[in-house]
Amino acid sequence: MIELNVNGGVARADVDPATPLLYVLRDDLGLHAAKFGCGLGQCGACTVLVDDRPVFACLLPVGAIGERAVTTVEGLGTTVEPGDVQRAFLQEQAGQCGYCIPGMIARAEALLRRTTTPTEEEMRAAMAPSLCRCGTHMRILRAVRRAAVARGGGIVDPAEPVA
Amino acid sequence: MRGRRLKIAGVGIAIAGAVLAILLAIAHRPAIASIERPDPRSFDPAVVARGANLARIGNCVSCHQAEGGRPYAGGYPVTTPFGTIYGSNITPDPDTGIGHWSRAAFARAMREGIGRNGRHLYPAFPYTHYAGVTDGDVDALYAFLMTRPAVRATPPDNDLIPPLGFRPLLAGWKLLFFQPAPIRVDPSQSAEWNRGRYLGETLAHCSACHSPRGLLQQEQRGAEAYAGGWSGGWYAPPINARSPAVRTWTPQRLETYFRTGLSRDHAAAAGPMGPVTYNLARADPADVRALARYYAWWMRNAPAAKVDPPLPDRRALAERQHPAGARLYEGACATCHEPGAPMVVAGRPVLPLGTPLHEDNPRDTIQIILQGLRPPVQASGPYMPAYADALTDRQIAEIVGYLKVRHGSGSAWDDLEKEVAKAREEGR
Amino acid sequence: MTQSRREMLGGLLVAFTLAPAVHAQTGGGEGSGGPPTVAPDLAGTLAKFPDLDAWIRIAPDGRVTVFTGKAELGTGIKTAIAQLAADELDVAFDRIDLITADTGLTPNEGVTAGSQTLEQSGTAVANAAANVRLLLAEAAAARWGVAATALFTRDGAVLDGKGRSASYADLAGTTSLAVRARADVPRKRRDARRVIGRPVPRVDLPAKLTGLPAYVHDMRLPGMMHARVLRGPSSGTKGRFDLSAIARLPGVERIVRRGGFAAIVGPREWPLERALHAAGRSGWTAESGANAPGALPDALLRMRRETQTIQERYDEPNVRSLRRLSARYDRPYLMHGAIGPSCALALFEDGRLTVWTHSQGVEPLRASIAELLAMSAERVRCVHREGAGCYGHNGADDVAGDAALVAVAMPGVPVRLQWSREQEHGWEPLGPAMMAQLDGNLDASGRIVSWGHQVWSNTHSTRPTAAGDLLAGREIIPPFPATPPKPIPQPNGGGDRNAIPLYAFPNSRVVSHFLPDMPIRVSALRGLGAHLNIFALESFMDELAAAAGRDPVAFRLAHLDDSRAAAVIRRAATRFDWQGYRAMPHRGRGFAFARYKNHGAYLAVALDVERVPDEGRLIVHRAVAAVDSGEAVNPDGIRNQVEGGIVQSLSWSAYESAGHDGTRRSDYDWSTYPILRFGDAPRSVVVDVVDRPGMPFLGTGECAQGPTAAALANALWAAEGRRSRSLPVARSSAGFL
Numbered sequence A: 001m002i003e004l005n006v007n008g009g010v011a012r013a014d015v016d017p018a019t020p021l022l023y024v025l026r027d028d029l030g031l032h033a034a035k036f037g038c039g040l041g042q043c044g045a046c047t048v049l050v051d052d053r054p055v056f057a058c059l060l061p062v063g064a065i066g067e068r069a070v071t072t073v074e075g076l077g078t079t080v081e082p083g084d085v086q087r088a089f090l091q092e093q094a095g096q097c098g099y100c101i102p103g104m105i106a107r108a109e110a111l112l113r114r115t116t117t118p119t120e121e122e123m124r125a126a127m128a129p130s131l132c133r134c135g136t137h138m139r140i141l142r143a144v145r146r147a148a149v150a151r152g153g154g155i156v157d158p159a160e161p162v163a
Numbered sequence B: 001m002r003g004r005r006l007k008i009a010g011v012g013i014a015i016a017g018a019v020l021a022i023l024l025a026i027a028h029r030p031a032i033a034s035i036e037r038p039d040p041r042s043f044d045p046a047v048v049a050r051g052a053n054l055a056r057i058g059n060c061v062s063c064h065q066a067e068g069g070r071p072y073a074g075g076y077p078v079t080t081p082f083g084t085i086y087g088s089n090i091t092p093d094p095d096t097g098i099g100h101w102s103r104a105a106f107a108r109a110m111r112e113g114i115g116r117n118g119r120h121l122y123p124a125f126p127y128t129h130y131a132g133v134t135d136g137d138v139d140a141l142y143a144f145l146m147t148r149p150a151v152r153a154t155p156p157d158n159d160l161i162p163p164l165g166f167r168p169l170l171a172g173w174k175l176l177f178f179q180p181a182p183i184r185v186d187p188s189q190s191a192e193w194n195r196g197r198y199l200g201e202t203l204a205h206c207s208a209c210h211s212p213r214g215l216l217q218q219e220q221r222g223a224e225a226y227a228g229g230w231s232g233g234w235y236a237p238p239i240n241a242r243s244p245a246v247r248t249w250t251p252q253r254l255e256t257y258f259r260t261g262l263s264r265d266h267a268a269a270a271g272p273m274g275p276v277t278y279n280l281a282r283a284d285p286a287d288v289r290a291l292a293r294y295y296a297w298w299m300r301n302a303p304a305a306k307v308d309p310p311l312p313d314r315r316a317l318a319e320r321q322h323p324a325g326a327r328l329y330e331g332a333c334a335t336c337h338e339p340g341a342p343m344v345v346a347g348r349p350v351l352p353l354g355t356p357l358h359e360d361n362p363r364d365t366i367q368i369i370l371q372g373l374r375p376p377v378q379a380s381g382p383y384m385p386a387y388a389d390a391l392t393d394r395q396i397a398e399i400v401g402y403l404k405v406r407h408g409s410g411s412a413w414d415d416l417e418k419e420v421a422k423a424r425e426e427g428r
Numbered sequence C: 001m002t003q004s005r006r007e008m009l010g011g012l013l014v015a016f017t018l019a020p021a022v023h024a025q026t027g028g029g030e031g032s033g034g035p036p037t038v039a040p041d042l043a044g045t046l047a048k049f050p051d052l053d054a055w056i057r058i059a060p061d062g063r064v065t066v067f068t069g070k071a072e073l074g075t076g077i078k079t080a081i082a083q084l085a086a087d088e089l090d091v092a093f094d095r096i097d098l099i100t101a102d103t104g105l106t107p108n109e110g111v112t113a114g115s116q117t118l119e120q121s122g123t124a125v126a127n128a129a130a131n132v133r134l135l136l137a138e139a140a141a142a143r144w145g146v147a148a149t150a151l152f153t154r155d156g157a158v159l160d161g162k163g164r165s166a167s168y169a170d171l172a173g174t175t176s177l178a179v180r181a182r183a184d185v186p187r188k189r190r191d192a193r194r195v196i197g198r199p200v201p202r203v204d205l206p207a208k209l210t211g212l213p214a215y216v217h218d219m220r221l222p223g224m225m226h227a228r229v230l231r232g233p234s235s236g237t238k239g240r241f242d243l244s245a246i247a248r249l250p251g252v253e254r255i256v257r258r259g260g261f262a263a264i265v266g267p268r269e270w271p272l273e274r275a276l277h278a279a280g281r282s283g284w285t286a287e288s289g290a291n292a293p294g295a296l297p298d299a300l301l302r303m304r305r306e307t308q309t310i311q312e313r314y315d316e317p318n319v320r321s322l323r324r325l326s327a328r329y330d331r332p333y334l335m336h337g338a339i340g341p342s343c344a345l346a347l348f349e350d351g352r353l354t355v356w357t358h359s360q361g362v363e364p365l366r367a368s369i370a371e372l373l374a375m376s377a378e379r380v381r382c383v384h385r386e387g388a389g390c391y392g393h394n395g396a397d398d399v400a401g402d403a404a405l406v407a408v409a410m411p412g413v414p415v416r417l418q419w420s421r422e423q424e425h426g427w428e429p430l431g432p433a434m435m436a437q438l439d440g441n442l443d444a445s446g447r448i449v450s451w452g453h454q455v456w457s458n459t460h461s462t463r464p465t466a467a468g469d470l471l472a473g474r475e476i477i478p479p480f481p482a483t484p485p486k487p488i489p490q491p492n493g494g495g496d497r498n499a500i501p502l503y504a505f506p507n508s509r510v511v512s513h514f515l516p517d518m519p520i521r522v523s524a525l526r527g528l529g530a531h532l533n534i535f536a537l538e539s540f541m542d543e544l545a546a547a548a549g550r551d552p553v554a555f556r557l558a559h560l561d562d563s564r565a566a567a568v569i570r571r572a573a574t575r576f577d578w579q580g581y582r583a584m585p586h587r588g589r590g591f592a593f594a595r596y597k598n599h600g601a602y603l604a605v606a607l608d609v610e611r612v613p614d615e616g617r618l619i620v621h622r623a624v625a626a627v628d629s630g631e632a633v634n635p636d637g638i639r640n641q642v643e644g645g646i647v648q649s650l651s652w653s654a655y656e657s658a659g660h661d662g663t664r665r666s667d668y669d670w671s672t673y674p675i676l677r678f679g680d681a682p683r684s685v686v687v688d689v690v691d692r693p694g695m696p697f698l699g700t701g702e703c704a705q706g707p708t709a710a711a712l713a714n715a716l717w718a719a720e721g722r723r724s725r726s727l728p729v730a731r732s733s734a735g736f737l
C-alpha cells in the first residue's frame, strides 16, 4: 500500500511502487485532470506539481514520491470555485479540445509559484515542455500573463498586453 | 572539497600574481585605435562564407549567444572553477560589440588574447588554441563577424572570485602557460589528417574540454592530452587511447556523430557536445571528415579498437544490489530504454552502448538524468526529459548505481548521492 | 468519478425512434453523408430529419434538450448550437442541454467534418427551434383564444402582454413536437437576438479545466478492463508476437485474438504497457506490398493517375500575354498528431454492443463495426465522447474497431482500449503529400490573363464506410477489403479543394490528378487539399504580383470581384498596417487570402516574419487575420478557431514532415515528429471577425490552414528574397524545446 499526499489529503493505493503516478491518479484515485499523452515525457499532458515543481506524472514512479506533496489541477480549484490560474484560463477561453490544458495549468502554476514576474521569454521557456496540437498557444500565454497579474506580479515585456 | 580547492587556487593565483606583478609593466599592451564599422558590403562573400564555416567549426556561437538571445550577441555564462565568465558580444555593434575593431585588433584578440583596448582576455576564450589560426582564416572570421547583424546587447558582468577580476594577473598566467606555436604539417600523415589536426587543435579547440586542466586551469599536454576533462558541469571523456567507448570510433562513425549528433554504435551527443555537433552539422563536410579522421586517429589504440567487448545485461545482479534503483528504473526509464520499447525497436542505441556508463566517474550519467537530452542537431532527434525536478539525489543515485551494475564497466562509482548533489550544483 | 453504467447506457431520455435502418453512406466522402433528403424545402439537416422532436424536446421542468448528430471536436460547436437554440426558442442559455452524435439518440448527420457543422446542424437546430417556439405560441393562442400573432415569448414562456403567461414546460405537456417542421417559419429578428452573436463562454471548458471527466479517455465503468492492441511499429508492418509468452506476462489476464488481430487485456493499465513493450522484443516484418513512397514530390508524378479537368474557361481566348510564369509547390505527408492517443470503450451485453468513441462519424463507424462483427446495425450503438482534438480522420475509428473486437469476446465486460503514443504516430492515416504546378500569364498592364493549376494527390478520405476501412478489419481472417479510394467531387473537392481560383481570371484551366495508389495510409487532415492548393495559389499570386511590380494586396484586390473577399482583405491589411510596414533586415511581411472551399469562410492573413540569420530560426512577430464566416454565432469561438488554425498551420508549414525509411514510418513519437512549441509560437496573433448577421453560417474550422502557409512563404520571400516552394519551410531549424 502506497501512501501519498495528494491535494492536501492522504491518498492510498494498492499498487506496485514502480507504477508511474499518472496511472495511480487516473485509475486509483479518480483524478482525471492529468492526461496520458505520450508516456515519454515529451508532451506534458500529464504534468502535475510535486513540491511546487512541474513533473511528468507519466514517468514518476509512485514509490519515489515519498512525503512530497502532489498537486493536481483538481487541487487548484473547482468548477464552482476555480483557482486563479483556472480563472485566468476561463477568462481567456484558453482551450479548444482542452486535452492539453490541465497540464498547461499545472505548468503555469509551477512557474508562478517560482516567480510572478517572469519575462516573456522565461514564461515561454517554462511552458515549452507542454505541447498543444490545437494551436491554443496564444490564449494559453494570455492566460498565464493574466494569472501572473492576478497574483500580484506580471510578465516582464509581454508580447501582448493583458487585456 | 571544491570550496577548499578554490581557496587554495585563489591564494596560489594571488602569490603568482604578486611575483609576476613586476612583469605587468612589460606585459602592458596598448589599445588599438577604433575604426568606423566597416561596410558589410566591402567583404568578399566567398571569404564571408569561409568564415561562416570556420565559426561553426569553432563552435563560437555556443559561448557568444545567451539562451534565447541572438547569435554572437554574447551573454552565455561559462562556468569555471573561479567563477562565471560571460561570452562577449562579437556582433559588429559599435557600442556593445566589436564594430569598432579593426582587423588587426581582432587578430590580436584571437591569437594573443588581448582586447582592442589592451586588456587581457580570460583564457575561457581559447586564444591558446587560436594562436595557431592562419592569417587567411582570421581574415575570414573577421569578415564573417563583421557582416553579421549588429545586435545591441551587453552581457552581464563576470562574476569571479577575487582577485581574478584584476585582469593584469592574466599576463602572468600567459607567461606561464601560453606558448603560441603554429601547427606544423606532419608529412607522414595524409592531407586530411593534417587538416583535421589544424582545425582540431586551433579553431575547434577540442582539447579545451577533453584534456585535463591544472590548478590554474591550464590545459595538460603531452601524455595527458585528451585524457578527459570537465566542461559546464559535465565530464568530457578521454578521446585518446584511454577512450572508454565500448565500440571503436571509426572515422566514419565519428563523422556521422559529428554531423547528426548521434552514433548508432554509441549514443547521442549530450551536454556541451550537443551544440558542438549542431554546428559541425552545418559546417563544410570535408572539414568535418578531416576532424573525424584526426580524432579517430587519437583513439586508434583505445580498448574498443581491438575488440568489441560484449554488452552484458546483468539485470538480476543489478536488481539484487540495487532493488530500489531497479524499481525506479522500471517506472521512470524502462518505457524508453528496455529492449522491446518502441524507441529501441526503432533503432536508437541501447544504454550499454553509451560511453557514460563506462567512464571512470558518474558525472555524465548523472547529468543526463538530471538535465535530459535535447535533439542536438535538428528539431527532431534523440530526446530525453529532465528528471531534476522529479527525482531526489538519492533516487538518482540509486538508478545510477543500478545502471552501472547492469550495463556498465570499469571502476565502481562511490558516494553517488553526493555526486548527484555536486552535479546539480555544477550543472546549473 | 465512475459513471454508472446505467446512466451511460441511456436511461437518460426516452429514446425515440430514429429512421430504423442504417442508411447508405456517401462512400468515404468528406462531409455530411447520412440519409437521403426527404424535405428539400427545409434548411440544413432538417431536410433529412424534418420532425421537430428529432431535434428538440422539452422536459416537464422546462429544460430543453437539443439533439445534434454532429460531435464536439473541441471547436466549440456545443456552445454555438446551444446559443442558436436558446435564442430562437427564447429560453435562457443555461437551460439548454445538448445531446451530440449518438446513433441511439441523435439524427444521423454523417461525419462531423468540412467545417459544415453550423451550416448543416446549426441551421437545422435554429429552424427547428423557431418552429417549436411558434408551435408553443400557437398552443397558448388556442388556449387563450387569441391569435398567435398577438403573442410573444420571453425566457421560456409565452406571454400576451396583458399579464397572462404560460411556460413552455406547461405548454409542451399538451403540444406534440412529433410534427414536421415548416419551411416558412421566420427566425428571430436580428435586433431581438440576445445570445447569438455574443462571445458566450464555452460550455465544456469549466469541466475540462478543473479535471472533471470530460473525455472518452476519462470514462471508467464498473468492472471495466483495460486493453492494448498488439501491432507492428507502423502501418505497413506486422509485429511478430509470441502470444503464449505474452500471455504469461504479469497483469495480462487474457489475449483476444482474431486472425492477425491480437489484444492484451487486464485490470490495470501499467502492466499492460509493460507487456506491450516486452512484446516489442520479438520484432516485426515489413508487409509485402508496403512501399516507401520514394523521394517527394517527384514520386507523386510517377504514380498512376486519373486526370480530370475541374475548371476550364476561356472568356478572353485571344488576349495577349506579355510574361509567363510557372512554379511548382509541394508539401510532405503530415500527421494529425492528437495530443491524446486514440481510445475507445466498448461493452457487449445481451447481444448488443455499445461503443464510446471520439470518431467524427458515429453513424458510418456503426455500419463498419456491424459489418466487422457480422452483427445487424440495430444491435450496435456508437456514442460520441470527446477525445483530444483530431483535425481529421486519425486513429479514432480504428481504435473503436479494436475495442469492439475485444468487447464481443468478453460479454458483459466493459473494455477500454487505448493506443500508445507510438501506435498513434505509426498507424494514424497521414495527411497526403501533394504537389501543384501553377502557370500564369500577365498582360502588358500587369493583369493576370490566364491561369493554370494542376494538382497531384492521393485521396483525402479513407474514412470508414465498411469493415475493411478499419485496421482490425484487415487483420482478422478472412480480412475485409478496404473501400477503394475515390476522389471527393467538387464543389468541395479533396486533393483539388480550393484548386479553382476565386479570382476573376478571364482564362483558367484547373486539372486534378487523382492518384489512386497509396504507398502510405492517408486520409482527411484539416483543410484537405486546400492547405497545399492555397499555399500554391497564394504564393503564385505573390510571384505574379512581384513580376508585375504590384503591391501584393492591391494586386489581389485588382483581380477580385467578390465584395466580401475584398472586405476581409482590406480589413486584414488595415489592422496589420500593411501600408505603414517598415521593412527590416531579414524580416518581411507576407499576405494571403482564400475563401475556404470557395463557398466557406473568407479569411485574409498578414504575417510579419523574421528568419534569424546563422540560426535559421523563424520568429513570427505578428499575425493579423480577418475572417468572414457569415453570421457569427459566437465571435470568440471563431477567433479561437482561427488563432488555433494559424498556429497549427505555422507548425505544419514551417516544421512538419512525416517520413518513411523504406520499410516503416520513421516518426514514432514527438522527438521524431516535433511540432511547434511555445518558443516558436508567434509573438502576437490578432483575429478580426467580420460579422454578417442574417447571412448563412459558413463554418470556420479549416479556413486558416492554407492562407497561413502562403503568407508565411510570402513573408520569407520578402525577408530574404528566396522563394520557399516546398513545405515545410524551416524543417531543420525548429527548436525542440
Ligand code: FES
Residues within 6 Å of the ligand: A035, A036, A037, A038, A039, A040, A041, A042, A043, A044, A045, A046, A047, A056, A057, A058, A059
Ligand atoms: S504523457 Fe507524460 S509527458 Fe506526455
Ligand code: FES
Residues within 6 Å of the ligand: A095, A096, A097, A098, A099, A100, A101, A131, A132, A133, A134, A135, A136, C074, C339, C388, C389
Ligand atoms: S487545446 Fe487541444 S491540444 Fe491544446
